[in-house]
Amino acid sequence: MPMDALCLSAVLRETEGAVVGGRIDKIHQPSRDEILLHIRGQGGPCRLLLSANPSRARIQLTALPRENPAQPPMFCMLLRKYLAGGKILALRQPPMERLAELVIEGTNEMGDKVPRRLILEAMGRRTNLILLDGEDRIVDCLRRAGGDLTQARPLLPGMFYQYPEAQAGKLDPRTLTQEAFQALADSAGDTPADRFLLDHFLGLSPLLARELAFEAFGETDAPVGRDPAGLYARLARLLTQVEEGKTTPTLLVREGSPVDVSFRPILQYGPTTESRSCQTFGALLDQFYQEKETAERVRQKGQDFLKTLNHARERLVRKMALQEKELADTAHRERDRMYGDLITANLYRMTKGERVLQAENYYDPEGGTIDIPLDPRKSPQQNAAQYYKKYTKAKTAEAMLTLQLEKGVKEKEYLDSVLDAVSRAEGDRDLEEIRQELVETGYLRRRAKAKDRMKRPATKPLEFRSSAGLRISVGRNNLQNDRLTTKLAGKYDYWLHTQKIHGAHVILWAEGQRPDDQSLHEAACLAAWFSQGREGKKVPVDYTPVKYVKKPAGARPGMVVYTTYQTAYVDPDPTLAERLKA
Structure with a gap:
C-alpha cells in the first residue's frame, strides 16, 4: 500500500529513537530518487533512507548496501554542503499528513549553528524532497515545481516553504x-x-x-x-x-x-x-x-545495452528462421539428382523444345513412369546439367546452413545468458562488467570519453557458507563465471550449473576432499536460485569436479563443456541465499 499517514507514524516512531541526537557522517544518492544518510546515533551507526520515488515513497532505517554512482549528483552535493556533520534534533510529522521532517542543526559560513529542515513529502506523483534553511526558505528541491509562479504552490529555491493544503472536505x-x-x-x-x-x-x-x-x-x-x-x-x-x-x-x-x-x-x-x-x-x-x-x-541503468541485446537477439531469431526454411528446401536435392540421371539416360529420344519428359523411373522398385519438367529453351543436355547444378547447390547449402544454424544456436544461448546476468545484476559494477563483456564480444562500441573508459575494480562473486562450513562462490556474470571456473577453482573443487537452463556458475570449494551431501545439496539449490529456473520446481542441476569442465577454444564468455557429471533435482529456495550468505 502507499505509505499513508498512520503507517508513516508507526515507521517514524521506530526511526526516531535511532536517529534523533545522532550526527550525519555521510550523505549519498544511490539513485535519482533516493538519499541515504549515514548517522552516528546514540545506539550506534545506522543508515536512514529517504525515497522520493512516486511509487515507493518512504523514510526508513535500512540495512541493505546500496552502490553509489562514481560522480555524486548535484542535489547530493548540496545536501553534503549544508547537512554533513549536522546533528539531528528532531524527527516529526504534521498531524495526519504524509510528511516527515528532519530538523538538523548545522553551521553556516560564519561557523554559527543554524537549524535546517529536510522534508520528505510522500504524496504519490507529487512526492518530493525539500531542503529548507533556518528561515524556512527553500534551498533546493529534488524536483523543482512551478516555472509558472501563478500556480498554487511553487517549489523553487529562495521561496518560502508552505505545507501542502489539506485535502478539501476531509477531517482529522x-x-x-x-x-x-x-x-x-x-x-x-x-x-x-x-x-x-x-x-x-x-x-x-x-x-x-x-x-x-x-x-x-x-x-x-x-x-x-x-x-x-x-x-x-x-x-x-x-x-x-x-x-x-x-x-x-x-x-x-x-x-x-x-x-x-x-x-x-x-x-x-x-x-x-x-x-x-x-x-x-x-x-x-x-x-x-x-x-x-x-x-x-537495472532497467534504468542497463537500458541502453538491454535494447542492443534484445535487438541483436530478435535479428538472430529472424535470421535463423529464414535459414531453417532454406534448409528445409534443400530436402528436394535428391529428386533433382534423380531427374538429372533420368534425363541423361533418355537423351537418345529427346529433342529440344520439349516441356515434359515421360520416362521409366528405374529408381522406383515397382518400375513406374515419371514426368520430369523441362525448359523448352534448353537442350536435353542443358536440362540435365541444370538439375545437377541444383543438386550440387542444395548439397552445399545444406552443409553451410547446418553450420550457420549451429553457430546461431550458440549465439542465441550466449545472448540469453547475458540477459539472465542482467536480470540478476545488483548494481552499477555488475552492469559495468556486463557492458565490458559486450564491448569485448563486439556488441557495443568502446566508450570514447576517457572518464567513461576508467576501469573500476572488478566485482567479486557472491559468497556463501554451507551448513558444514564449506565456501560456495556464485558468478554474477559470464566474465566472473569464466574466472571462477577456469582460473580460480582447483580441479578437485565442484562445479555446479543448471542443466540446459541459463544461470550462474557455482563453485563448491571442496578443499581437496569429497564434500558432504548437505553442502552439495545447498550448492545445487543456490545454482537453481541464481538461474532462469528460480520460479520452477525440481530444477535439474549438474555437478562434477572442475577437472571435467573445459572451455572450448574461441567459445563465448561463460560457455563450457563438461563430462562425467551427476544431476540433482532441487527446489529453488528464496531464503537459502540469505541464510548461507557469508
Missing part, C-alpha cells in the same frame, strides 16, 4: 466525536464503508479503509449505515493503537511472493494471503522493496 479522525461520525454516516446512505472512510477522513489508505470495513461488517463493500457505531469503535481503537505504538510490521504474502505491507495484520483477503510479522519496519520495507528496486535500477 482523531478529533471527531461519535455523534459527528454518526451524522456523517446517516448522510452517506448506502455508500460502501471503505469509500465513506476514504472520502471523509485524512490519513487512511484504501487497504486500511477496507480492513476497517471488514472488521466491522465481515465484508469490505458493506454500506456504512449498517453499523456506523461499530465502524467508529474500530477506527477509534486503531488510532489509539497507533498513538500508543502498538503496531506490528506486517508483510502480506500471496503464493510465496510479497504483495503489500502494513503496520498491522490484514485479514480481509482470507486464507489466500498470509500476514507475516517482521521484527522492525526497516527490515519489513527492505524485504518488500529490495527486489523491485533492484529490477528498477
Whole structure:
C-alpha cells in the first residue's frame, strides 16, 4: 500500500529513537530518487533512507548496501554542503499528513549553528524532497515545481516553504466525536464503508479503509449505515493503537511472493494471503522493496545495452528462421539428382523444345513412369546439367546452413545468458562488467570519453557458507563465471550449473576432499536460485569436479563443456541465499 499517514507514524516512531541526537557522517544518492544518510546515533551507526520515488515513497532505517554512482549528483552535493556533520534534533510529522521532517542543526559560513529542515513529502506523483534553511526558505528541491509562479504552490529555491493544503472536505479522525461520525454516516446512505472512510477522513489508505470495513461488517463493500457505531469503535481503537505504538510490521504474502505491507495484520483477503510479522519496519520495507528496486535500477541503468541485446537477439531469431526454411528446401536435392540421371539416360529420344519428359523411373522398385519438367529453351543436355547444378547447390547449402544454424544456436544461448546476468545484476559494477563483456564480444562500441573508459575494480562473486562450513562462490556474470571456473577453482573443487537452463556458475570449494551431501545439496539449490529456473520446481542441476569442465577454444564468455557429471533435482529456495550468505 502507499505509505499513508498512520503507517508513516508507526515507521517514524521506530526511526526516531535511532536517529534523533545522532550526527550525519555521510550523505549519498544511490539513485535519482533516493538519499541515504549515514548517522552516528546514540545506539550506534545506522543508515536512514529517504525515497522520493512516486511509487515507493518512504523514510526508513535500512540495512541493505546500496552502490553509489562514481560522480555524486548535484542535489547530493548540496545536501553534503549544508547537512554533513549536522546533528539531528528532531524527527516529526504534521498531524495526519504524509510528511516527515528532519530538523538538523548545522553551521553556516560564519561557523554559527543554524537549524535546517529536510522534508520528505510522500504524496504519490507529487512526492518530493525539500531542503529548507533556518528561515524556512527553500534551498533546493529534488524536483523543482512551478516555472509558472501563478500556480498554487511553487517549489523553487529562495521561496518560502508552505505545507501542502489539506485535502478539501476531509477531517482529522482523531478529533471527531461519535455523534459527528454518526451524522456523517446517516448522510452517506448506502455508500460502501471503505469509500465513506476514504472520502471523509485524512490519513487512511484504501487497504486500511477496507480492513476497517471488514472488521466491522465481515465484508469490505458493506454500506456504512449498517453499523456506523461499530465502524467508529474500530477506527477509534486503531488510532489509539497507533498513538500508543502498538503496531506490528506486517508483510502480506500471496503464493510465496510479497504483495503489500502494513503496520498491522490484514485479514480481509482470507486464507489466500498470509500476514507475516517482521521484527522492525526497516527490515519489513527492505524485504518488500529490495527486489523491485533492484529490477528498477537495472532497467534504468542497463537500458541502453538491454535494447542492443534484445535487438541483436530478435535479428538472430529472424535470421535463423529464414535459414531453417532454406534448409528445409534443400530436402528436394535428391529428386533433382534423380531427374538429372533420368534425363541423361533418355537423351537418345529427346529433342529440344520439349516441356515434359515421360520416362521409366528405374529408381522406383515397382518400375513406374515419371514426368520430369523441362525448359523448352534448353537442350536435353542443358536440362540435365541444370538439375545437377541444383543438386550440387542444395548439397552445399545444406552443409553451410547446418553450420550457420549451429553457430546461431550458440549465439542465441550466449545472448540469453547475458540477459539472465542482467536480470540478476545488483548494481552499477555488475552492469559495468556486463557492458565490458559486450564491448569485448563486439556488441557495443568502446566508450570514447576517457572518464567513461576508467576501469573500476572488478566485482567479486557472491559468497556463501554451507551448513558444514564449506565456501560456495556464485558468478554474477559470464566474465566472473569464466574466472571462477577456469582460473580460480582447483580441479578437485565442484562445479555446479543448471542443466540446459541459463544461470550462474557455482563453485563448491571442496578443499581437496569429497564434500558432504548437505553442502552439495545447498550448492545445487543456490545454482537453481541464481538461474532462469528460480520460479520452477525440481530444477535439474549438474555437478562434477572442475577437472571435467573445459572451455572450448574461441567459445563465448561463460560457455563450457563438461563430462562425467551427476544431476540433482532441487527446489529453488528464496531464503537459502540469505541464510548461507557469508
